[in-house]
Amino acid sequence: MDDDVTRPAGQRRSPLVRIGGALAAAALVGGVSFVIQNPDVLHRVTKGGFRVGDCVQVGPGSHGSEMNEADCGTAGSSLVTGDLVYRVDEVKKGKDAFCPGGGFDHLTFSNEPENRTYCLTAR
Known part of the structure; x- marks a missing residue:
């Protein structure tokens, strides 16, 4: 009423x-x-992103690939099981920045909402 x-x-x-x-x-x-x-928006507000030395895993997410925190000591590192752990070597401004290196042990992760590029190396 x-x-x-x-x-x-x-x-x-x-x-x-x-x-x-x-x-x-x-x-x-x-x-x-x-x-x-847009879950990355909340990530930007609650945390300043990943820093050099952090360990991460890259996997499929709801909006393409996502980078998630990983434990540097206990997480696996196998291409077969898909739980490869990377260390953040460099964080660059801009989603289109260039990371040196190549091959299976180097990965460039471009995060558009954060406007950052992460240079990763497999552990």
Whole structure:
């Protein structure tokens, strides 16, 4: 039941209050939806990305490949099982930066939302 029906005429909510409440609710739903569709945005706010010396694993994610933290000491390092662990050797600004090296033990990971390129070496 609408609260305005039971309120006296002088205490009814104004249309501006109703519109403001609806806009706030729409903004909240839109913000939550955006974070769900772009999880790297939340990662940028909560953590400054990966640093040189960090260990990571690269794997498929909801929006292409994703880089996740890994334990340098206990994680596996096998191409067969897919749990190859990399060490971050260099972090460069820009998603199109160049990393030296090549072969199976070097990987360039470009993170578009963070606008960074990570130069990785297999451990």
